[in-house]
Amino acid sequence: MPQPDKTFRDLSRRDFIKLGLGGALAVAGTSALAACNPTTPHAASPTTAHYNDPHNAIDGAMLAMPGFDGEIDYEANGFNPTNLLTDFDYGKVSTLSNGQTLREYNVFAGVKAVEIMPGVMYEAWTYNGRVPGPTFRCTEGDRIRINFVNATPHPHSMHFHGIHPGNMDGVYEPIPPGGKFVYEFDAEPFGLHLYHCHVFPLAEHIARGLYGTFIVDPKQGRPQADREFVMMMTGTDLDFDGENDVYAVNFIPFHYDKYPIKIKVGELVRVYLVNILEFDPVNSFHLHANFFHYYPTGTSLTPVEFTDTIAQMQAQRGILEFRYKFPGKYMFHAHKTEFAELGWTGVFQVEG
Numbered sequence: 001m002p003q004p005d006k007t008f009r010d011l012s013r014r015d016f017i018k019l020g021l022g023g024a025l026a027v028a029g030t031s032a033l034a035a036c037n038p039t040t041p042h043a044a045s046p047t048t049a050h051y052n053d054p055h056n057a058i059d060g061a062m063l064a065m066p067g068f069d070g071e072i073d074y075e076a077n078g079f080n081p082t083n084l085l086t087d088f089d090y091g092k093v094s095t096l097s098n099g100q101t102l103r104e105y106n107v108f109a110g111v112k113a114v115e116i117m118p119g120v121m122y123e124a125w126t127y128n129g130r131v132p133g134p135t136f137r138c139t140e141g142d143r144i145r146i147n148f149v150n151a152t153p154h155p156h157s158m159h160f161h162g163i164h165p166g167n168m169d170g171v172y173e174p175i176p177p178g179g180k181f182v183y184e185f186d187a188e189p190f191g192l193h194l195y196h197c198h199v200f201p202l203a204e205h206i207a208r209g210l211y212g213t214f215i216v217d218p219k220q221g222r223p224q225a226d227r228e229f230v231m232m233m234t235g236t237d238l239d240f241d242g243e244n245d246v247y248a249v250n251f252i253p254f255h256y257d258k259y260p261i262k263i264k265v266g267e268l269v270r271v272y273l274v275n276i277l278e279f280d281p282v283n284s285f286h287l288h289a290n291f292f293h294y295y296p297t298g299t300s301l302t303p304v305e306f307t308d309t310i311a312q313m314q315a316q317r318g319i320l321e322f323r324y325k326f327p328g329k330y331m332f333h334a335h336k337t338e339f340a341e342l343g344w345t346g347v348f349q350v351e352g
Helices: 013-020 024-035 202-207 337-341
Strands: 092-095 101-117 120-127 135-139 143-150 180-186 191-196 211-217 227-236 246-249 261-264 269-275 282-287 292-296 305-307 309-313 317-322 328-333 345-351
Touching: 101 135, 191 269, 191 317, 211 227, 211 269, 227 282, 269 309, 282 317, 305 309, 309 317
Parallel strands: 101 143, 135 211, 227 269, 261 345
Antiparallel strands: 092 101, 101 120, 143 180, 191 211, 227 246, 269 317, 282 309, 282 328, 292 305, 292 317, 328 345
8 A cells, every 4th residue: 555645644634624725735735635545547626616606705705615626436436425325235135944034145345446535546445345335224133144255455354233142243253364254143123233344453444444334124114204314424544644634424525515415395304324433532413404303323213302413422323304394405514613624514405
């Protein structure tokens, strides 16, 4: 893995915010960012487009979040955050001799160069070639079988949150390069869970991308929602100095700002929100011009809070439900503004 040059290492996170604000530093930042790339498909260009938009600027003042000019080659990446929102994997379904439903999944860990911002490549460690990994979905009581293959030069594992035997916990049996392992357990309790690699150094294995969401639906189900979205709050340490340089939901900074999530007035929207952020202790979610019902860990069908902002420590998760009363364009973002300015922001485009 090529190492970043001194120029990039010398940039603070606050410097990085300035990159988004354009100006002379943006030029220096562009080359610095490109320097950390294994490959640079095209020039990165931190944008001033938002601010040059007459609808967003007053006498040159900057009224919207930063962003980046240019496009990411999602076809080359092999995944698109817009599609990941609703990509639920129910597995290969069959019935065991005792009548229990079996859901079987094939998972491989890999190393992949991912374009995380236009022109900026990052060496991600992936489950099934994507970040986050697949969203496994099942019903409480189902038998889950994961056929795991480690196709990387590093040892890895899969640790599932939930209730299962100790030898299925993915902690004390790291899978060596080229190795295989079958995880098998019953899905319990119902709720919103996650999985991730549990091999030392754990923070790096998670921050590089080895994580995903595991949804266990209650046997009686939940009320029918019109839209369901999976969002994993993440950060990426581009220069491997133990601090995040950019933030996002579903890995790509500013993606849902550039490509708003379209919903309709009155629709019941359900968001499965997971915080898998490393290197920062707490993350948050704030919804504009609305309130939502919040179900921590999704293990109860009764919400505990009606709010517009929640905080989650690492690995905390919860289900959000809301409807929009009016059409329009509404932000959602981390309410730690530094995270938002560095990429953790998005938009719901509500249509009448």
